[in-house]
Amino acid sequence: MDADKLARALSGVLSLPITSKSDARTGITEFRLQGMSRPHGFSVMVTPLLSRVKAELRLDRLAADLLRVMGEAGYEKWLQVAQISRAYESLGAKFQILVNGTTVEVLGSQELDEGVQTFTCTGSLIRTSVDDSNTDVLAVTEALFSFIICLLPLDLDPDLESTAEIGSVDFSFASEGQSHSVLSTRYERSRANRAAAIAVHGSSCAVCQFSFDENYGDLARGYVEVHHLTPVSSMGGPRPVDPVTELVPLCANCHRMAHRRWPPYTPQELAEAREHRAPLWKS
Ligand SMILES: [Zn+2]
Ligand SMILES: [Zn+2]
Known part of the structure; x- marks a missing residue:
């Protein structure tokens, strides 16, 4: 999997600068939003297995500001995250998106009253692209980026x-x-x-x-x-x-x-x- 090419494709579809770094030993590729630097941002870790691709959103050690900004997003934005996850699920992807321990599918507005303390997000998709286009890897990775972007002021292009x-x-x-x-x-x-x-x-x-x-x-x-x-x-x-x-x-x-x-x-x-x-x- 060509990590640089994937990062360019992601940057294009989200019109945001996204960089990649691959670990040859583990096979895991890390994607990051350029300009949101460690330890205050987040990364999307992607593991392409033989039959499926797994991705995980990982908040940096000091991502308190990020969580605070996410907490300022309206309840409607969280409903939008759930809606977007359903769109990608129609392509066969599966996600688990937890905010304060509750999945976004059943999240009520009162559960955000105290802001956002925890946010975890994982996704997986059965591999379908037989060529090296990696459309499956791209789909699950961009979905994870989309969920968090949706909750941040940078959603509007x-x-x-x-x-x-x-x-x-x-x-x-x-x-x-x-x-x-x-x-x-x-x-x-x-x-x-x-x-x-x-x-x-x-x-x-x-x-x-x-x-x-x-x-x-x-x-x-x-x-x-x-x-x-x-x-x-x-x-x-x-x-x-x-x-x-x-x-x-x-x-x-x-x-x-x-x-x-x-x-x-x-x-x-x-x-x-x-x-x-x-x-x-x-x-
Ligand atoms: Zn036309
Ligand atoms: Zn129009």
């Missing part, structure tokens, strides 16, 4: 600001619609949501099938934009979003087109519009 502009540029709509559009674009700008959506749906555009990987090769590294499908008028307020049913990968062009209208055009409508397009050149 400022590079995707342009998508937020598209949604909020419509001043003619009522203020209610505005707040909904901000809400929906916030989900689209979430690194963790984006990674989960791409893991489940792939990185080709759902409307035109454009693949950044095929067209830009290594430059793209699984890049695609992610669009929020749920009619935003039905979203009462912040709530977890399901990457499997509510998020869809779109290329930059189709995403722009989707947001030309409010509420956005559906992928179906965009695909139909493309089918009826006039030929480029008439001889």
